[in-house]
Amino acid sequence: MMGTRQSALTTLVIAILALPGSPLGGQQGDAVERGREVASEADRRARGFGDYQARMEMILLDRGGKETRRELDLRVFEVSLDEEKTLVYFNSPRDIRGTGLLTYSHRDRDNEQWLYLPALRRTKRISSTGRSSPFMGSEFAYEDLVPIHANQYEYRFIREDELEGSPCFVVERYASYDGTGYRRQQLWIDVAEYRVMRIDSWDLRDRLAKTLHLSRYTRYLDRQWRPGEARMVNHLTDETTLLRWHDYRFDTGLRESDFSRAALGRVR
Amino acid sequence: MSDRTLGRRSLATALLIAAIWLLDFVPLRAQSAVEFFGHVGAEVRTFFADPLAPQQPRLQSFALKFQPGLSLALGDGVAFSAIAFVGLDASDSQRSHVDAREARVRVDHGPIAVTLGINTVFWGVTESRHLVDIINQTDYLEDLDADEKFGQLMALFTYDMGSLGLVDFFVMSWFRPQLYPSSEGRPGVPVSVRDDSPVYESSLGRWNPDVALRWSHSVAEFDWAVSYFHGTAREPELMPGGTAGQAVLFPRYNLTNQVGLEIQWTRGDWLWKAESILREGQGPLFVATTVGFEHTTVGVFGTASDLGLLLEHNYDGRDNLTLNFYDNDLFGALRLSLNDVQGSEFLAGVLFDVESKATFGNFEASRRLGERFALQLTGRLFLASDETDPLYWFRSDDYLQATLEYHF
Numbered sequence: 210m211m212g213t214r215q216s217a218l219t220t221l222v223i224a225i226l227a228l229p230g231s232p233l234g235g236q237q238g239d240a241v242e243r244g245r246e247v248a249s250e251a252d253r254r255a256r257g258f259g260d261y262q263a264r265m266e267m268i269l270l271d272r273g274g275k276e277t278r279r280e281l282d283l284r285v286f287e288v289s290l291d292e293e294k295t296l297v298y299f300n301s302p303r304d305i306r307g308t309g310l311l312t313y314s315h316r317d318r319d320n321e322q323w324l325y326l327p328a329l330r331r332t333k334r335i336s337s338t339g340r341s342s343p344f345m346g347s348e349f350a351y352e353d354l355v356p357i358h359a360n361q362y363e364y365r366f367i368r369e370d371e372l373e374g375s376p377c378f379v380v381e382r383y384a385s386y387d388g389t390g391y392r393r394q395q396l397w398i399d400v401a402e403y404r405v406m407r408i409d410s411w412d413l414r415d416r417l418a419k420t421l422h423l424s425r426y427t428r429y430l431d432r433q434w435r436p437g438e439a440r441m442v443n444h445l446t447d448e449t450t451l452l453r454w455h456d457y458r459f460d461t462g463l464r465e466s467d468f469s470r471a472a473l474g475r476v477r
Numbered sequence: 478m479s480d481r482t483l484g485r486r487s488l489a490t491a492l493l494i495a496a497i498w499l500l501d502f503v504p505l506r507a508q509s510a511v512e513f514f515g516h517v518g519a520e521v522r523t524f525f526a527d528p529l530a531p532q533q534p535r536l537q538s539f540a541l542k543f544q545p546g547l548s549l550a551l552g553d554g555v556a557f558s559a560i561a562f563v564g565l566d567a568s569d570s571q572r573s574h575v576d577a578r579e580a581r582v583r584v585d586h587g588p589i590a591v592t593l594g595i596n597t598v599f600w601g602v603t604e605s606r607h608l609v610d611i612i613n614q615t616d617y618l619e620d621l622d623a624d625e626k627f628g629q630l631m632a633l634f635t636y637d638m639g640s641l642g643l644v645d646f647f648v649m650s651w652f653r654p655q656l657y658p659s660s661e662g663r664p665g666v667p668v669s670v671r672d673d674s675p676v677y678e679s680s681l682g683r684w685n686p687d688v689a690l691r692w693s694h695s696v697a698e699f700d701w702a703v704s705y706f707h708g709t710a711r712e713p714e715l716m717p718g719g720t721a722g723q724a725v726l727f728p729r730y731n732l733t734n735q736v737g738l739e740i741q742w743t744r745g746d747w748l749w750k751a752e753s754i755l756r757e758g759q760g761p762l763f764v765a766t767t768v769g770f771e772h773t774t775v776g777v778f779g780t781a782s783d784l785g786l787l788l789e790h791n792y793d794g795r796d797n798l799t800l801n802f803y804d805n806d807l808f809g810a811l812r813l814s815l816n817d818v819q820g821s822e823f824l825a826g827v828l829f830d831v832e833s834k835a836t837f838g839n840f841e842a843s844r845r846l847g848e849r850f851a852l853q854l855t856g857r858l859f860l861a862s863d864e865t866d867p868l869y870w871f872r873s874d875d876y877l878q879a880t881l882e883y884h885f
Contacts, residue, residue, distance in 0.1 A: 269818055271818075277818050277848065278848070301848070302820075302845060302848050302849070302884070303514065303516075303848070303849055303884035303885060304516070304820075304845055304849075304851045304882065304884040305820070306514050306884070307514070318697075321695070321697075321743075328624075329599055329624055330597050330598060330599040331599040331601075332599075333602075334602075334695070334700045334741055334743050334748070335743070335748075336743055336745065336746055336747070336748060336773055337743075338745050338746050338773075338775065339746075339773060339775045339783060340775075341775060341776055342775055342776070342781065342783055342816050343781050343816045343817075345818075345820075346816060346817045346818035346819070346820065347818075387745070388775060390776070464587075465639075466587070466588055466637050466639070469637050469639075469643065470643065470693070470695060471590070471635055471637055471643050475583070475585075475590075
């Protein structure tokens with residue numbers, strides 16, 4: 210008897226909370242809706258670039274202040290609003306020089322990835338589920354670097370806040386893809402240009418694990434904002450990785466065929 | 478030591494010295510259209526048992542290797558690249574050798590690419606055996622793992638059909654015969670193989686024109702390729718010869734036709750793989766197959782490491798054991814990648830012959846030291862009691878190898 214009554218009561222409470230007109234349910238729904246709107250707008254503004262190339266420099270700083278540098282070449286091609294092809298090519302460390310990573314990222318399904326190993330002249334299709342693994346021993350995980358569509362997350366608007374004097378939206382996101390290393394992430398997106406300025410990431414045990422600061426934004430093609438530097442701080446290990454982009458070039462005449470499996474082994 | 482091997486070793490020594498000397502003058506990693514790259518390495522092998530032949534090194538052998546490369550942009554869509562290999566072995570004169578892994582011009586024009594010259598190409602998806610891979614001769618002198626290859630002279634036409642996949646058409650000549658260790662080499666073969674006097678079925682000998690065609694494609698979770706090869710087989714048959722007191726083997730290279738199939742299904746953390754060939758021309762028509770999977774566990778033991786489990790089965794329908802290492806073999810391996818700054822990796826694997834019970838054990842560890850040095854440790858175990866298994870040749874040659882490389 211008691212049990213039935215209690216569950217009936219619970220059902221009633223849930224029904225009230227979920228009612229569109231009720232103050233509580235409405236706020237929740239609004240937060241989800243507004244969070245998605247902000248993220249989609251940021252996503253939308255970062256698209257429509259066609260293609261670009263950049264040189265990347267990665268600087269790994271350990272607790273003792275020791276520096277390790279890596280150089281990468283980046284090429285990105287926008288196939289459509291739903292599909293993007295990315296080619297990352299390693300110039301250093303020199304023992305893996307010529308290694309290439311080709312990624313096809315899709316809006317509604319898993320990415321496809323191929324790795325080219327120059328010592329073996331072998332192109333290997335690899336699993337794209339290792340998203341939480343560190344990239345090249347850095348503080349960046351693959352999921353921090355590989356493009357992931359806004360609709361691979363669920364969102365919640367948290368608040369409006371200020372970051373170094375600029376008004377920002379703070380939006381929390383929850384990955385809906387498999388293999389993420391994060392329970393949740395908070396994105397700081399500036400109100401003026403919808404640029405991601407900072408990302409706080411909590412690990413699966415809900416500890417604040419990493420903070421990413423994006424800075425030195427420059428505008429290209431009159432509308433494309435790109436960061437010049439990204440600083441990832443790991444709060445659990447006290448180690449930092451700096452990522453710097455140099456020589457951004459847009460509309461470089463890259464073709465989709467420059468992102469084929471054959472082209473992957475050709476990059477030199 | 479014959480004049481031939483003496484000459485080869487002096488040439489290798491001269492080239493190695495010249496190359497190291499030149500390195501001092503070459504601006505490393507020039508920002509211009511020319512780029513230099515490669516590595517120099519020193520290698521020590523330590524054997525666990527006395528050799529079977531008295532002339533083989535007893536406990537240790539030493540080797541140096543040098544692999545310089547250069548790439549050069551010659552203009553819009555035209556590029557030249559070259560990679561040379563120079564090896565110098567303290568005990569095995571055969572292993573002191575020079576090779577052009579690559580020396581070719583590539584012209585890209587839209588979806589079409591033409592490559593002319595010496596080139597190295599890899600086909601395949603499986604790990605324990607490179608079954609369909611037939612374009613280049615394998616350089617077993619450098620390593621038994623079949624990852625090193627001799628450069629092959631070719632004209633390669635590639636047509637990228639976009640959503641219909643990729644077609645490669647090869648015309649090859651100047652065949653590269655298999656090279657075998659000398660009698661001082663370790664791991665060694667117990668009889669002398671006259672690799673300087675190969676027997677060809679083709680009346681044109683090593684100049685026989687070989688052709689190959691391959692169509693490869695990738696759609697969603699599947700990658701596959703179908704290939705056809707016609708020409709001189711890369712794997713020789715070893716024919717007994719010589720006098721009663723001095724047994725020697727002569728490599729014989731037949732003309733063959735081979736159809737190859739490769740397929741990989743990439744599903745979540747699983748890679749399912751299969752390779753199969755149908756080959757005609759080396760005795761009766763036969764089929765060989767390698768099937769298996771690779772599963773990766775990300776962030777194993779609560780660390781950033783990835784642990785891979787590899788299992789494969791090899792079948793080969795040939796009866797002739799001089800060619801057949803993989804008649805009915807199981808392969809299992811574990812691969813641990815620490816995902817650290819030094820890129821540390823460990824691999825331990827076993828290839829087990831279900832019929833002869835012969836077992837090949839392989840251990841590899843590698844780690845970057847600083848930004849330019851890399852250290853590799855390799856261990857090999859040959860456990861065979863069946864005299865008919867090819868592994869029996871190496872039964873006393875278990876070794877541990879350390880290689881230090883400098884990359885520029």
